[in-house]
Amino acid sequence: MTIKSADIDYDKYIFYNEFQRIQPSQSMVRPDLEMYWVTSIEPSQSSLIIKLIKQKFQYTTGQTKHLKRFKKKLDVEKHVILDVAICPTSDIDEDKLREILKEGLNVQNISLLKTEIPTNKPFDRELNMEWSKRYWPLVWKGNPMVQELHESFKLFSRDTTMKYLEEISDISEKSTKDVPVVTMFVDPRTDTVKSIQEDERCDEDPMKHSIMCCIDDIAKKELKRRQLVKDDKEINSYLCLNYDVYTTHEPCTMCAMALLHSRIGRLIYIEESPVTGAIGEKSGCRYMIHISCTLNWKYECFRYMGNALPKRRIDPLVQI
Amino acid sequence: MAHNDQLKVHYKWMREALNVAESALDVREVPVGCVYVYQGKVIGRGFNRTNITLNGTRHSEFEGYDEIREKYKNFREILKETDLYVTVEPCIMCASLLRQLEIRRVFFGCANIRFGGNGSVLQVHKDLSPNAHDFNVKMERTYPSYPGILCQEAIILLRKFYLLENEKSPSTIVKKQRHLEMESFPKLDYDKYLNRDEFTDMFGKKYGYIYDGNDFIEFSDQGDIVNLQQDTGRKRQRIN
Numbered sequence A: 001m002t003i004k005s006a007d008i009d010y011d012k013y014i015f016y017n018e019f020q021r022i023q024p025s026q027s028m029v030r031p032d033l034e035m036y037w038v039t040s041i042e043p044s045q046s047s048l049i050i051k052l053i054k055q056k057f058q059y060t061t062g063q064t065k066h067l068k069r070f071k072k073k074l075d076v077e078k079h080v081i082l083d084v085a086i087c088p089t090s091d092i093d094e095d096k097l098r099e100i101l102k103e104g105l106n107v108q109n110i111s112l113l114k115t116e117i118p119t120n121k122p123f124d125r126e127l128n129m130e131w132s133k134r135y136w137p138l139v140w141k142g143n144p145m146v147q148e149l150h151e152s153f154k155l156f157s158r159d160t161t162m163k164y165l166e167e168i169s170d171i172s173e174k175s176t177k178d179v180p181v182v183t184m185f186v187d188p189r190t191d192t193v194k195s196i197q198e199d200e201r202c203d204e205d206p207m208k209h210s211i212m213c214c215i216d217d218i219a220k221k222e223l224k225r226r227q228l229v230k231d232d233k234e235i236n237s238y239l240c241l242n243y244d245v246y247t248t249h250e251p252c253t254m255c256a257m258a259l260l261h262s263r264i265g266r267l268i269y270i271e272e273s274p275v276t277g278a279i280g281e282k283s284g285c286r287y288m289i290h291i292s293c294t295l296n297w298k299y300e301c302f303r304y305m306g307n308a309l310p311k312r313r314i315d316p317l318v319q320i
Numbered sequence B: 001m002a003h004n005d006q007l008k009v010h011y012k013w014m015r016e017a018l019n020v021a022e023s024a025l026d027v028r029e030v031p032v033g034c035v036y037v038y039q040g041k042v043i044g045r046g047f048n049r050t051n052i053t054l055n056g057t058r059h060s061e062f063e064g065y066d067e068i069r070e071k072y073k074n075f076r077e078i079l080k081e082t083d084l085y086v087t088v089e090p091c092i093m094c095a096s097l098l099r100q101l102e103i104r105r106v107f108f109g110c111a112n113i114r115f116g117g118n119g120s121v122l123q124v125h126k127d128l129s130p131n132a133h134d135f136n137v138k139m140e141r142t143y144p145s146y147p148g149i150l151c152q153e154a155i156i157l158l159r160k161f162y163l164l165e166n167e168k169s170p171s172t173i174v175k176k177q178r179h180l181e182m183e184s185f186p187k188l189d190y191d192k193y194l195n196r197d198e199f200t201d202m203f204g205k206k207y208g209y210i211y212d213g214n215d216f217i218e219f220s221d222q223g224d225i226v227n228l229q230q231d232t233g234r235k236r237q238r239i240n
């Protein structure tokens, strides 16, 4: 697919003039720091350490693509020393790592320290230099935000999105509920609807927001299915993994976080919730929940900005 | 009530929450447990049931809440006078649930570093939207959250679970532990969760040094704090 640059607004992150991708303004971006074990070696030991990393820490290569493994420094006598980033400190305790390094490098004294390293990439070359100086040398391969927007754009279908938004908007318009919010979960791999739910809050349970109802509905259906086919060997407990979620109103903190726990892939909503919303950059308490726990999971969010869908306003105090 | 008597009460209920959490091990669920206490009685309890239910939102707080709303017609009024004791800091989702239910107070054991909503990641228990004013609306009231009651016990329980699960799983990669670590625990940064006055109002003025030193609160079996102040002039120290 070719990307027509007129279809993307790179400053405001808007696709086709109608779908705004919710992400922090570039000026707001800060490093997400994680503590890493760093060991210092002689340059002559570098091939040994590369071998050791390949053997024991291969799994870190995915999360360290944006990092240089080595950082050059000079010791007091102006000898070149290399600092090597090994792995996050939460992966292995100090004594165990020392043993591995002693064995791999074939030396008795291992210098080991903890260093904070950015797990995300900065957006421009200058910031890249600043973070490299301040934390750890980072690789620069062009503006990652442009790359990220392009990746996101390639997976974004305007027609599919509008089809589902029209469907939930229709149900919401006809709804007689106090809180006419509608949510739909879709599996994008098969383009099938997995659940559509309205807000079910009532005196007996004020917390039945539509998103919670969908997650519950999907879990119960799957439990039933597994009982029927006597299939309890299934290990995947993330039933909504990478699902698309369409909802009429920006969700509250509870629901936005429930989506994160469920590991959805994308959320698309129509109406903003300025006081109670937990997604928009200026909504509620400015949480942007979808990117608040990025070390564990994040999902993409879009807000529909067009005029083709009727909007139902809700009291701003109501948690959606 | 004097501080000492109050503390014994909090100690007792957190022990109860740990008992509930421990029963999760039998069904291979992550051992996080809670009790809701109203007028000196447990009115709801629960442990994490995300595996059994295939639902990643079935945390202990939701389990306990469902029990309460099924038992009491006027549960909304009751919850406003109810305290929650939970072994692990509520996640952002549960912190928001508790806020919307207008819970009175929360006591928790250890921090939830990855998802905590009472200070570790976000402060859902006390944030107010700056936009509320523009719309002339008042948000749900905030609630205080007190960390550190039987913190190490809560962590040991979680470690037990991961150790058991590791034994059952065939893969052996470097990052998995093979013994139950009982000696080292991550420190609690109290000021993420509450300020010094809130801490000393709850635990007693003389224990301010626990807050300053980010020490663990140590209890006798009777529920009295038995920390000894090691040196009065000690500066705040942070590990990590």
Ligand SMILES: [Zn+2]
Pocket (backbone or CB within 6 Å): A209, A211, A251, A252, A253, A254, A255, A256, A319, A320
């Ligand atoms: Zn909600």
